[in-house]
Amino acid sequence: MTLSYKELLAQRESLEQAIAQARQIEIATAIEKIRGIVAEYGLTAQDIFPSRAGKSGKRDNVKKVPVKYQDSTSGQTWTGRGKAPKWLEGKDRSLYLIA
Structure with missing residues (x-):
């Protein structure tokens, strides 16, 4: 059926x-x-739960990435990781490299 x-x-x-x-x-x-x-x-x-108890959810051992690019006009910076910011789109990145 x-x-x-x-x-x-x-x-x-x-x-x-x-x-x-x-x-x-x-x-x-x-x-x-x-x-x-x-x-x-x-x-x-x-x-x-030895690894979780007492933690606030923050990662203690995260290293900050140094800034790699800077816009001299606005002062905005970018590490070179993730999506490129609008101020850098379509431009030669070498012109914005921080020495």
Whole structure:
């Protein structure tokens, strides 16, 4: 027996609801287990996530790239990385190189 498009959509909706409900139950169970283990061993976020805990999202070891080009008229600069700025489009870049 072939199901109609509407019947298949109804089945999909039913399955999606069942999947979402099963996921929520499994997540709640997992969180409960994790909290029990954390409490039992006195763990901290640093113990579990040593590279992330206490960080504000900034990259500490990012090196600044030196400026390579400068527009003498406006004073604007560019490192030579990424898309070229409008003031440099269609021009000879060697004229704007910083010595």
